[in-house]
Each structure stands twice: as C-alpha cells, then as structure tokens.
Amino acid sequence: MIPAELRKRLSLEAGTSFRLYDKGDKIVLIREVKDPVGHGLGILRREATPLEENKENGRA
C-alpha cells in the first residue's frame, strides 16, 4: 500500500500500473507510460528528474 500523502503528491490514481524492479536492498517502482513509443525517443538525453517533476513524466 502506497501512503495517501505519496499517492496525492505523485498524482497516483486507482488502476495506475507500475514496473517493479528488484535493486537488492530496495525496490524501485516506475509508472508505466501511456505512450512508450513516443516516450522512448531521446530518453538517453534526458536527466533523471527530481521527485516533484516525476508525475509529469510518468515516473514514480
């Protein structure tokens, strides 16, 4: 269960899908994007975004 405060901050709605990655001592959740084909173009040129900007980019 993701805490309500975090759900609100990240604009998470019921039914939001995530990818789950095992990083050894932690688990990473990445929100699935609506348009992966468009999202992937140039992704290597982007910078990892701060938490407060992630909700715009489909990243949890």
Next chain:
Amino acid sequence: MAVPEQGDFVLDASSLLAYLRGEPGGDLVQRVFSHCAECGYKAKTTALVLLRVYEQAAEENELMMDDVISVLEQLPLEVVPLTGDLAAQSVRTSLVKGIKDSAGGSAAELATTIGGTLVTADKDMARLLPGSLLVSERTGRKDY
C-alpha cells in the same frame, strides 16, 4: 524514407541506440515501433543486442537506466533468447558476411532466418546485409 508496410523488423544495437538518443534516424525507428503497435505485432531483436544497448546506455546515462529498461520493456519489441544454436549460426553469419561484432551478427542471423528486414543505423551493416532499412548514415561500430 518510408517504413515498409509489412514483414518482420529486426533491430540492431545501432538503431535502438539512435532511437534512445534521439539521433537522426531515431524518428524512423520510432515509426517502425508505431507501425508495429498499430498492426498488433512486435519488432524483434536478440538478447545479445539488448545487452549491448544496456551496456552502452549505462555508460552514457547511468541515472536513467531504470527508465530505459522500463520503456524498452513496454515497447512492441520481442527479445529473442540467445540459444546455443543462435550463437553458432550468428558467428557463421558474421564470418560469411564480414560482420565484426557478435551482437550485429546475431541480429543479421535473426533477420536472415525469419526473412525479416534488419533496421540499422550503421551504413557498413546495411551494405553487408542488402535489403536492410538504413535509418541514418553512421559508419563504424565502435560506439554504435
């Protein structure tokens, strides 16, 4: 350059990296993916190609690796496992065609086996495998 309307597409590391970097030709790879998504089928690559892409991506932007892996998993892209048989056929194809890297050899072998179109950003690779879809004019394979 037009995207062929039918047939299987096989992507090599150079084309996938052009797409992920947003380089010239990456937009054509995007169109290949869009075409596959619209038609309900998947482009193909090999596990060895994917490993090369991940290695290069991690070298260029390690902080984005989770995002890169996530988006690649969501694309209409089937990753063909590298079996012993594919490894053996890949090296034979590389020798016959003069392909110098193993990942490229595996992509060429897969394209040949399934009668698909190799999508590449490597001019040398396109020359070695006639019928390939060349998405840009990069030469050489050291940095894909």
